[in-house]
Amino acid sequence: MLYVVATPIGNLSDITLRALDVLKSVDVIAAEDTRHSGILLKRFEIKKPLVSYHEHNEAMRTAQLVERLIAGENIALITDAGTPGVSDPGARLIRECIRGELPFTIIPGASSILTALVGSGFSSQKFFFAGFLPVKRGQRERELHAAAERAETTIFFESPYRLAKTLKACADIMAARQLCIARELTKKFEEFRRGTASELLAHYEAHAPKGEIVLLISER
Numbered sequence: 001m002l003y004v005v006a007t008p009i010g011n012l013s014d015i016t017l018r019a020l021d022v023l024k025s026v027d028v029i030a031a032e033d034t035r036h037s038g039i040l041l042k043r044f045e046i047k048k049p050l051v052s053y054h055e056h057n058e059a060m061r062t063a064q065l066v067e068r069l070i071a072g073e074n075i076a077l078i079t080d081a082g083t084p085g086v087s088d089p090g091a092r093l094i095r096e097c098i099r100g101e102l103p104f105t106i107i108p109g110a111s112s113i114l115t116a117l118v119g120s121g122f123s124s125q126k127f128f129f130a131g132f133l134p135v136k137r138g139q140r141e142r143e144l145h146a147a148a149e150r151a152e153t154t155i156f157f158e159s160p161y162r163l164a165k166t167l168k169a170c171a172d173i174m175a176a177r178q179l180c181i182a183r184e185l186t187k188k189f190e191e192f193r194r195g196t197a198s199e200l201l202a203h204y205e206a207h208a209p210k211g212e213i214v215l216l217i218s219e220r
Contacts, residue, residue, distance in 0.1 A: 002069055002097055003076045004090060006083040006109030009212075010186035012043050014110045020044055022107055023076055030065060032079040032089055053077065054089055062093045069102050081212075082112055087131050087157060113155055116182035116214035119192045123219050126152035133158050133166060133215070141169055147217045148174040154217040160209040167204065170197035170217070178218040184211040 003022045008014040023029060023046050030053040031037035037050065053061050065075055077084045077093060083106075084090030097104045117124050130147070133156045134140045144166075147154035158166055163181070170179060179200055183191040189211070193200060 001074050002065075002093065002102065002104035003074070003107055004084050004094065004104060005076050005078050005107040006111070007037075007040060007078050007081060008186065009081045009110045009112045009115065010184065010190075012040060014186055015040070015044070016107070016109050019107050019109055020046070023048065023078075025074065026076040027073040028068070029076045029078060030061070030093075032084075036080050037078055048076075053093075058089050058092055062096055065093060066096050066100060066102070069097070070100070082110065083108070086113075110186065112157075112182075112185050112212065112214055115185050116180070116216060117153065117155060119182055119185075120153070120180035120194070120216045120218075122153040122178070122180065122216055124153065126219075127155060128152055129155045131157060133162070135162070137165075137169075140166065141173065144169055144173050144217075148177065148220065150217075150220060152219050156215045156217075158213045158215045160211065160213055163204055163209050163213060163215075164201060166215065167197045167201040171201060174217070177220075180216040180218075181209070182214040182216065183209060185214070187211070 005019050005022055028049045028051060030051050032054050034050045034052050069075060077090055079088035085094060113129055117127055128150055130143060133143055178194060179197055180192060180194045181200055
């Protein structure tokens, strides 16, 4: 059986009891970064074999894990934070399980997307999650133009190193629209900052952003 296990997005105490039970019971844990995941496992005194499963070895490792599943092993798949398969490795292995009719289940947990959406105060009746904003300027601006036309809240992941460029583009494309920056969710320096793109840009030019960032754009 493959267990797709959501892990905390920041605060390690957010892991579920079910996730802990699974991690303690499986034969092996496939982790995006074994060193990072080792911190979580050490916190809860879980000692299991670890194998790496990341974007650079996903194809090779998927084949190996499928063989182990066929042989009857129980495997837990985790990423650095959140749910595997959502902007993180995991979808390929799940598709192979579906193709091979191998059993798998999802162990839900903390979500930066939903945490940011609720904390933003923007409409949550309908929302559009668009993953990471493209690095290239033209592609990024096309995504932002599309967000400006949506009648629902749009959610992006963004790097702190590109946030200023993104906010400058937002100021040109949707100057009056309300935005929210959700940063370091569930951690000590958690922040929800709301305002227009120009207001947010002024703040983050004076205070360089750090950590994981979720950018939310209010509905049209």
